[in-house]
Amino acid sequence: MSQPAVNGVSCVGKVLTLDNMNPNVRKVEYAVRGPIVQRAMQIERELKQGVKKPFTEVIKANIGDAHAMGQKPITFFRQVLALCSYPELLEDNNFPEDAKKRAQRILDSCGGHSIGAYSTSQGIECVRQDVARYIERRDGGIPSNPDNIYLSTGASDAIVTILKLLTCGEGHTRTGVMIPIPQYPLYSATVADQGAVQISYYLDEDRCWSLDVQELRRALDAAKQHCNPRVLCIINPGNPTGQVQSRQCIEDVIRFAKEEHLFLMADEVYQDNVYAEGSKFHSFKKVLFDMGPEYSSTVEMASFHSTSKCYMGECGFRGGYMEVINMDPEVKAQLTKLVSVRLCPPVPGQALLDLVVNPPQPDEPSYTSFMKERTDVLAALAEKARLTEEIFNTVPGITCNPVQGAMYTFPRITLPQKAIIKAKEEGQEPDMFYCMRLLEEKGICLVPGSGFGQKEGTFHFRMTILPPTDKLKIVLERICEFHQWFTQEFS
Amino acid sequence: MSQPAVNGVSCVGKVLTLDNMNPNVRKVEYAVRGPIVQRAMQIERELKQGVKKPFTEVIKANIGDAHAMGQKPITFFRQVLALCSYPELLEDNNFPEDAKKRAQRILDSCGGHSIGAYSTSQGIECVRQDVARYIERRDGGIPSNPDNIYLSTGASDAIVTILKLLTCGEGHTRTGVMIPIPQYPLYSATVADQGAVQISYYLDEDRCWSLDVQELRRALDAAKQHCNPRVLCIINPGNPTGQVQSRQCIEDVIRFAKEEHLFLMADEVYQDNVYAEGSKFHSFKKVLFDMGPEYSSTVEMASFHSTSKCYMGECGFRGGYMEVINMDPEVKAQLTKLVSVRLCPPVPGQALLDLVVNPPQPDEPSYTSFMKERTDVLAALAEKARLTEEIFNTVPGITCNPVQGAMYTFPRITLPQKAIIKAKEEGQEPDMFYCMRLLEEKGICLVPGSGFGQKEGTFHFRMTILPPTDKLKIVLERICEFHQWFTQEFS
Numbered sequence A, B: 001m002s003q004p005a006v007n008g009v010s011c012v013g014k015v016l017t018l019d020n021m022n023p024n025v026r027k028v029e030y031a032v033r034g035p036i037v038q039r040a041m042q043i044e045r046e047l048k049q050g051v052k053k054p055f056t057e058v059i060k061a062n063i064g065d066a067h068a069m070g071q072k073p074i075t076f077f078r079q080v081l082a083l084c085s086y087p088e089l090l091e092d093n094n095f096p097e098d099a100k101k102r103a104q105r106i107l108d109s110c111g112g113h114s115i116g117a118y119s120t121s122q123g124i125e126c127v128r129q130d131v132a133r134y135i136e137r138r139d140g141g142i143p144s145n146p147d148n149i150y151l152s153t154g155a156s157d158a159i160v161t162i163l164k165l166l167t168c169g170e171g172h173t174r175t176g177v178m179i180p181i182p183q184y185p186l187y188s189a190t191v192a193d194q195g196a197v198q199i200s201y202y203l204d205e206d207r208c209w210s211l212d213v214q215e216l217r218r219a220l221d222a223a224k225q226h227c228n229p230r231v232l233c234i235i236n237p238g239n240p241t242g243q244v245q246s247r248q249c250i251e252d253v254i255r256f257a258k259e260e261h262l263f264l265m266a267d268e269v270y271q272d273n274v275y276a277e278g279s280k281f282h283s284f285k286k287v288l289f290d291m292g293p294e295y296s297s298t299v300e301m302a303s304f305h306s307t308s309k310c311y312m313g314e315c316g317f318r319g320g321y322m323e324v325i326n327m328d329p330e331v332k333a334q335l336t337k338l339v340s341v342r343l344c345p346p347v348p349g350q351a352l353l354d355l356v357v358n359p360p361q362p363d364e365p366s367y368t369s370f371m372k373e374r375t376d377v378l379a380a381l382a383e384k385a386r387l388t389e390e391i392f393n394t395v396p397g398i399t400c401n402p403v404q405g406a407m408y409t410f411p412r413i414t415l416p417q418k419a420i421i422k423a424k425e426e427g428q429e430p431d432m433f434y435c436m437r438l439l440e441e442k443g444i445c446l447v448p449g450s451g452f453g454q455k456e457g458t459f460h461f462r463m464t465i466l467p468p469t470d471k472l473k474i475v476l477e478r479i480c481e482f483h484q485w486f487t488q489e490f491s
Helices: A023-027 A035-048 A075-085 A087-091 A097-108 A125-138 A154-166 A186-194 A213-223 A247-259 A284-290 A329-340 A347-357 A367-392 A417-425 A430-442 A469-489 B023-027 B035-048 B075-085 B087-091 B097-108 B125-138 B154-166 B186-194 B213-223 B247-259 B284-290 B329-340 B347-357 B367-392 B417-425 B430-442 B469-489
Strands: A149-153 A175-181 A197-202 A228-235 A263-267 A301-306 A319-325 A461-464 B149-153 B175-181 B197-202 B228-235 B263-267 B301-306 B319-325 B461-464
Touching: A023 A186, A023 B329, A035 A430, A075 A087, A075 A097, A075 A347, A075 A367, A075 B075, A087 A097, A097 A125, A097 A347, A125 A149, A125 A319, A125 A347, A149 A154, A149 A347, A154 A175, A154 A186, A154 A228, A154 A263, A154 A301, A154 A319, A154 A329, A175 A186, A175 A213, A186 A197, A197 A213, A213 A228, A213 A247, A228 A247, A247 A263, A247 A284, A263 A284, A284 A301, A284 A319, A319 A347, A329 B023, A347 B347, A367 A469, A417 A430, A430 A461, A430 A469, B023 B186, B035 B430, B075 B087, B075 B097, B075 B347, B075 B367, B087 B097, B097 B125, B097 B347, B125 B149, B125 B319, B125 B347, B149 B154, B149 B347, B154 B175, B154 B186, B154 B228, B154 B263, B154 B301, B154 B319, B154 B329, B175 B186, B175 B213, B186 B197, B197 B213, B213 B228, B213 B247, B228 B247, B247 B263, B247 B284, B263 B284, B284 B301, B284 B319, B319 B347, B367 B469, B417 B430, B430 B461, B430 B469
Parallel strands: A175 A197, A175 A228, A228 A263, A263 A301, B175 B197, B175 B228, B228 B263, B263 B301
Antiparallel strands: A149 A319, A301 A319, B149 B319, B301 B319
């Protein structure tokens, strides 16, 4: 970085420039909302202005944004949120009793019975209790302590907070953070922002993006030469890769973390998004406790969840939580202090999270409709996951692993040598060149694989499977057509 | 800081400890939710368990949390939020047409017409347009560009983001940030967290906490010896000190910022909270533009606003915005990239902000009731500001400046020498000792002045003026009684 001039010598020009701004921020990259999305928005504006294009709308399959893709909110959730927002509606006979009961309970836990009051910084107590009970049910009765639950502004907020706690040292003692490649770029962005060191471990595309402990070991051993590895991040089900980890694999990872004295970060925001026959979500916490006290009383871990994914897809509310396990009590006090500076997570998001972890029960009036809405969303996603794999794999040059879970496909694409050369001439990654062409030709916005990391010499893109089934078919077919055209064009 | 051991040598004990965690985080302090508030919560639990105390409830006057103190939300705002949460209510005849119109407009700007979709990272476009128009009206027509508006998760989020952009350098070239003393501790906490250097300038208590440019210059000149001063933070109306800056003072500050090549951060979240005869809110932007192009085209600035304060007091929604002025376009692109990593501010908070900047108009059905609710809140606050000053100043040993604006009083208290010695014996700041005793004896939770910074040898506390008038009188009287008792006890 260039050093800013001291003592007012550089009083010409701006105070804050690209050259003297925070150099870590400059290194941050976040492809999910990067240049391709900005171009997509520009094209949308051009379409509005009447500019002629080979398509009439831009389909943004770059981000896991369910409602934007037409998924409807869960009625019960929104009824409770309306009641919380405007409690006069508690007198309205059109709202079901269970919705009113939930709203009343949330309001009773808010200062002045208003979701407009700050909550405690760790989150509303009754919501944390409900989260703890949800985790206990999910994990077959393994105890969860509400004091270990921190509500957050989406999962991102909690992930950044934990990475911040863990970052220290300089030069060779700088904190190293193990992240999967391909990864969700929040991780690489936060590592850059904090000035920590990224340690990349590669998922095995040939084995459906599975995680191999030998690869963890290779990455760790190499990293020990130049940093202090302290954290191992896992995304399960995988983003962008859509794999669901086996129980055996999770055990191996936990054993590795213990041996190598690593703090585990388990990003489990897609825990309800499991589609493939034979795949099942195993929480890291459950497996940890099943491995016995030697592990369950020692391995330090944080697990993250969110209201943005699964069947609810409520991204805009920025709700989420983390559970911390085996965290040093003194560090926990520091964590509580740190989150208090931002006062509290958004209370509507906390209310929504409460409904996710405490949904209608069989004896309650909203149960049937809630279950139907939930099941329909998840069934449609499973069907779309299947369709995506099937259609992509019909085209030579596109190879697509099964979408076992989460909301994305990350197919590998073969690019002609001429296209690779052309891209490099234009100063672009070859898959960015490909995705930009796709956007211009077909109006489909994807994210190039280079934004997530990939093995040198391989190319991919990430696409959400969220568009409605009919539209998804069209999208898939257009991409396949485009791929064939692109391959010819540059052969 | 102690260096963590490398290469797994320290495999005994925790991965993450107080000794090897992020040392900047350890330095963070945030008194508004510090130890005294934790003790207050403990006392509340004890009261619930039936423990006898000299009081029956804890009154938390530590934080500007209007709804928690019984202030009712603005009906119109909450109607629109309910409509946005559960759009089926758009068919309900009990909702006024203007509320429906606002809700429909917001929903139309959301992906999939749902506040559950992510917005763009900078915030919903129509909300940013409304913010820009609000600023133009406020500032007598000075243009505001929606591209310069960034919506945020409360004002805190935006303040942290700007400070992050500005932080760079090492040792003597480290970024220096000028902050007032007393200050709102978000500033000192963020400076510590970022590893920047705090440059304290003192407000003049004897002149109603006014800001003197000579003092800015003193602080700056001293700081130039050991850091690179780049930022000047102003809080107007003042938190915790309740002063409202004169137009002349703002001009002087702007001139100083230009001369000294400083980036201006104007925390203007209390812009509607002005009570004192002769006081008026002048926005930094308006004054900047009135000073002519020599200033308005050069001085870099960010101004912050929030839904949490003023007459709405909607803290839980975490809504806010900042306007950046004269920011280098390349830096602005970096800012946009940085905020995209966190995806978007909470959409319900964005919707609420839209209503704050685009409230009911005289020809709309909700206008009269909206204006009445707004006026009543602000009139009650003005009355409480007056009462607070009047009652405190009746007691020898409490000296209270007029509460010209904002939501707090920061009176100076004279503490007996014996109390100061006793506090030091117990390892506490004397005003913390005082506030803790007040909490134990009277059940009133205040924040000691030491949490905000104060001149060496002086003592204060911060109290919100938000309790309902009747309750506020009781609180004030109890504090006065306590002060007299405390003075005797330690004489």
